Amino acid sequence: MIEIKNLSKSYNKGAVKAVEDLNLHVKPGEIFGFLGPNGAGKTTTIKMMVGLLIPDKGTISIAGYDNAKNPLEAKQNIGYVPDNPDVYDRLTGMEYLNLMADVYKVSVEDRRERINYFLDMFNLTDAVGDLIKSYSHGMKQKIVLTGALLHNPAVWILDEPMVGLDPKSSHLLKEYMRKHCDRGNTVFFSTHILEVAERLCDRIGIINKGKLIAIGSMDELRHGDQAGSLENIFLELTEQ
Amino acid sequence: MRTFISLLKANLNVHFGISSLKYRFTKEKNRLWEPIAIIIAILVGGGSILAMYSFFLLAVFMAGQSLGHPEIVITLSFVASQLIILIFGIFYIISVFYFSNDMSILIPLPIKPGEVLGVKFITILLSEYLIALPMLLPAFIIYGAGSWQGILYWLKGSILILMAPILPLVIAALIVVLLMRFINIRKGKDIMVIIGSLLALMVGLGINFFSLNLPQGSEEEVIRHMIESNTGLIEAIGNKFPPSIWATLALTYREWQGWGYFLLFVGLSLLLVVLLYWIGNYFFYKGYLTGQEIRRKNTAISKGDIQKHINRTSSPILALLKREWKLFMRTPVYVMNGLAGMIMVPIFMFMPLIANSEELTQVLNYARDPEYSLIVILISLGIMLFTSSINMVSCTSISREGATFWISKVIPTPPKDQVLAKLIHSSILSLLGLIIVAIPLFIVVAIPLLHLTILIILGFLATGLINVLGLIVDLLRPKLSWNDPQEAIKQNLNAFFSLLIALLVITVIAIASIILISAQIGEFWVYGILALIIVVLLVPSIYGLFSLANFRYKSIEI
Ligand SMILES: Nc1ncnc2c1ncn2[C@@H]1O[C@H](COP(=O)(O)OP(=O)(O)O)[C@@H](O)[C@H]1O
Ligand SMILES: [Mg+2]
Numbered sequence: 001m002i003e004i005k006n007l008s009k010s011y012n013k014g015a016v017k018a019v020e021d022l023n024l025h026v027k028p029g030e031i032f033g034f035l036g037p038n039g040a041g042k043t044t045t046i047k048m049m050v051g052l053l054i055p056d057k058g059t060i061s062i063a064g065y066d067n068a069k070n071p072l073e074a075k076q077n078i079g080y081v082p083d084n085p086d087v088y089d090r091l092t093g094m095e096y097l098n099l100m101a102d103v104y105k106v107s108v109e110d111r112r113e114r115i116n117y118f119l120d121m122f123n124l125t126d127a128v129g130d131l132i133k134s135y136s137h138g139m140k141q142k143i144v145l146t147g148a149l150l151h152n153p154a155v156w157i158l159d160e161p162m163v164g165l166d167p168k169s170s171h172l173l174k175e176y177m178r179k180h181c182d183r184g185n186t187v188f189f190s191t192h193i194l195e196v197a198e199r200l201c202d203r204i205g206i207i208n209k210g211k212l213i214a215i216g217s218m219d220e221l222r223h224g225d226q227a228g229s230l231e232n233i234f235l236e237l238t239e240q
Numbered sequence: 241m242r243t244f245i246s247l248l249k250a251n252l253n254v255h256f257g258i259s260s261l262k263y264r265f266t267k268e269k270n271r272l273w274e275p276i277a278i279i280i281a282i283l284v285g286g287g288s289i290l291a292m293y294s295f296f297l298l299a300v301f302m303a304g305q306s307l308g309h310p311e312i313v314i315t316l317s318f319v320a321s322q323l324i325i326l327i328f329g330i331f332y333i334i335s336v337f338y339f340s341n342d343m344s345i346l347i348p349l350p351i352k353p354g355e356v357l358g359v360k361f362i363t364i365l366l367s368e369y370l371i372a373l374p375m376l377l378p379a380f381i382i383y384g385a386g387s388w389q390g391i392l393y394w395l396k397g398s399i400l401i402l403m404a405p406i407l408p409l410v411i412a413a414l415i416v417v418l419l420m421r422f423i424n425i426r427k428g429k430d431i432m433v434i435i436g437s438l439l440a441l442m443v444g445l446g447i448n449f450f451s452l453n454l455p456q457g458s459e460e461e462v463i464r465h466m467i468e469s470n471t472g473l474i475e476a477i478g479n480k481f482p483p484s485i486w487a488t489l490a491l492t493y494r495e496w497q498g499w500g501y502f503l504l505f506v507g508l509s510l511l512l513v514v515l516l517y518w519i520g521n522y523f524f525y526k527g528y529l530t531g532q533e534i535r536r537k538n539t540a541i542s543k544g545d546i547q548k549h550i551n552r553t554s555s556p557i558l559a560l561l562k563r564e565w566k567l568f569m570r571t572p573v574y575v576m577n578g579l580a581g582m583i584m585v586p587i588f589m590f591m592p593l594i595a596n597s598e599e600l601t602q603v604l605n606y607a608r609d610p611e612y613s614l615i616v617i618l619i620s621l622g623i624m625l626f627t628s629s630i631n632m633v634s635c636t637s638i639s640r641e642g643a644t645f646w647i648s649k650v651i652p653t654p655p656k657d658q659v660l661a662k663l664i665h666s667s668i669l670s671l672l673g674l675i676i677v678a679i680p681l682f683i684v685v686a687i688p689l690l691h692l693t694i695l696i697i698l699g700f701l702a703t704g705l706i707n708v709l710g711l712i713v714d715l716l717r718p719k720l721s722w723n724d725p726q727e728a729i730k731q732n733l734n735a736f737f738s739l740l741i742a743l744l745v746i747t748v749i750a751i752a753s754i755i756l757i758s759a760q761i762g763e764f765w766v767y768g769i770l771a772l773i774i775v776v777l778l779v780p781s782i783y784g785l786f787s788l789a790n791f792r793y794k795s796i797e798i
Pocket of ligand 1 (some may be wrong): 017018040043045096
């Protein structure tokens with residue numbers, strides 16, 4: 001579902017190597033957790049996956065589409081939520097959702113069903129008629145999340161999705177992620193909250209200073225050592 | 241004091257983008273041509289405006305001299321610049337004081353509110369010099385050199401000019417800080433934008449009205465008359481706002497009287513600064529914090545209503561067009577900039593009817609004479625194009641997206657369609673401008689309907705060209721990082737470039753028209769050939785726009 005090959009990106013004319021020679025493969029049905037300390041290059045990688053940044057080198061394919069050669073097809077298969085939900089302040093929540101449904105070409109029946117579902121799930125029904133200006137950070141995140149999932153994309157790409165959410169919404173989101181993947185889809189999300197990754201993810205990639213330093217299921221990361229928690233592994237790996 | 245200085249340094253750095261400028265000039269050497277081209281364009285454009293302004297002042301000075309009031313030139317420049325700074329200062333202060341996102345960082349710091357306010361005030365003051373100096377210096381030099389002033393004049397004058405923006409800016413700041421303490425800031429801001437724009441509109445109308453009472457005669461006589469009839473106006477403003485006159489008096493009275501007014505001017509400025517500091521300590525943060533909440537409609541829409549909202553689909557282009565439209569119409573500063581200017585022009589055109597003097601009737605008779613219809617149409621076309629191209633919609637349409645531009649980058653709508661939606665949006669507004677001008681043309685000048693139709697078609701094609709070029713400019717250098725929407729439109733150089741482009745297009749059409757008229761071909765051939773010329777320019781521009789969009793929607797990184 002997601003295939004990243006030899007991906008590199010630097011800022012400031014090569015002075016800051018944000019991502020270096022990254023290779024990743026995420027299979028259908030998998031929840032993939034992308035872990036790393038602050039400034040490791042998670043956001044940079046994700047922005048390249050969704051087309052916000054152009055890689056210096058390497059290729060990315062989403063649901064079988066190379067996102068440089070067939071960007072529109074790739075985008076149609078992605079549901080992306082950034083870490084910082086900058087969204088049109090002067091639209092109402094409902095106007096925003098309808099806009100998203102229109103640009104992703106979602107039919108009336110589908111959008112009605114899904115909008116109702118997510119508004120219920122995120123407890124947004126009362127606010128959806130208000131201007132987004134009046135929303136809290138978490139509410140903005142939820143409306144962006146809803147907008148990103150309306151077209152039922154095969155690949156979800158979420159940057160730090162749990163950060164602004166209240167416990168209940170975050171719990172429901174995690175449940176929904178599982179359901180989504182059980183239908184053969186893929187979720188790729190970055191986080192620095194280790195427990196979330198440990199409990200939720202089928203596989204985990206750890207990135208540090210732009211390089212992927214470990215990848216695999218929890219078991220594989222432990223090397224069979226049952227006592228090792230993800231925290232220990234993480235600290236050990238990112239120490240160097 | 242140390243913290244104050246370092247805070248000031250940091251703030252100036254951010255506000256004027258000094259670090260990024262340094263970076264631009266030292267690191268990105270291969271793209272150096274870009275800022276250099278911009279600087280040259282500004283020097284040429286700004287320089288020619290400055291030259292025209294200086295000639296105007298020179299004429300005012302000479303006319304004033306012959307009336308025995310050479311100092312009128314100084315009064316005029318002080319009154320005008322202080323008025324402008326007062327009006328624009330209000331917007332500027334609102335956005336820098338209350339809408340920059342550094343407030344959430346600054347408030348927790350152990351610094352007095354008055355000092356934070358001071359830092360922000362100085363930052364604004366420095367940028368106001370960009371307006372004040374070009375307005376004041378020419379008048380100061382013309383009067384000083386023209387009436388052989390001594391060294392004391394130049395000394396006093398330099399200090400007065402440096403002090404000039406302080407007074408109106410402090411007054412604007414006091415108004416804003418006190419108002420913000422008592423009204424909801426977001427609602428308040430929208431109201432202020434509207435009030436301020438109406439104020440500017442009235443000033444514009446006033447100036448226009450006074451200049452309508454012009455007698456016939458040579459230019460010199462005209463200016464002379466204007467001064468004679470407007471000394472009253474300037475003095476009236478001076479009476480309402482005496483400090484503007486004090487500056488003149490300080491410069492023109494020689495002995496102790498001059499120094500008295502000088503001290504009055506400087507003293508009042510400093511006094512008000514202290515007052516602002518004191519009031520800032522009391523009210524600044526309180527006003528900021530109470531204003532943070534936004535009024536919510538408490539009428540939650542019911543389940544049934546939601547269903548109603550979800551029973552229509554639009555094509556992506558139409559959906560994006562609706563987005564453009566709503567975001568534009570719901571932001572007062574955009575509406576005021578985009579529409580108010582367009583509405584002013586026809587009002588100016590209606591004014592002759594009210595004044596209704598003889599020579600105007602003559603002009604109208606001339607305009608209504610079918611023999612001159614070609615020339616009248618072409619001049620009308622020029623007016624129309626100018627009117628509908630000052631709305632700055634297309635040349636800021638990428639910039640206006642700001643931090644939300646990521647959405648446009650991730651949605652699966654081809655960039656070509658996205659800019660098409662923007663082009664349609666700006667064309668609708670331009671068409672509105674064309675029609676707004678067409679109505680008075682129809683009523684006052686009595687242009688026949690057939691000609692009016694031709695005029696609107698030609699105008700629509702030409703504004704289309706201007707809009708396409710404006711969009712290209714904005715694609716090339718969008719201003720996406722802003723906190724307050726007005727920065728996207730008022731502090732955006734693209735607006736200036738787009739104005740230059742509009743003037744260029746108008747010039748091209750004018751030159752073509754002159755050639756066609758002197759070729760003495762039939763009237764409708766002229767229209768046809770003009771339309772052809774515009775279309776020949778328009779079609780490749782649109783293709784250029786589409787392929788540029790394809791490239792730039794990828795390469796603009798956010
Ligand atoms: N726009 C940018 N310009 C320059 N450097 C950047 C930019 N964005 C990120 N970086 C740098 O790239 C590195 C990776 O950042 P990021 O991908 O945001 O990390 P993460 O999301 O893992 O915290 C950091 O060193 C950061 O400073
Ligand atoms: Mg990040």
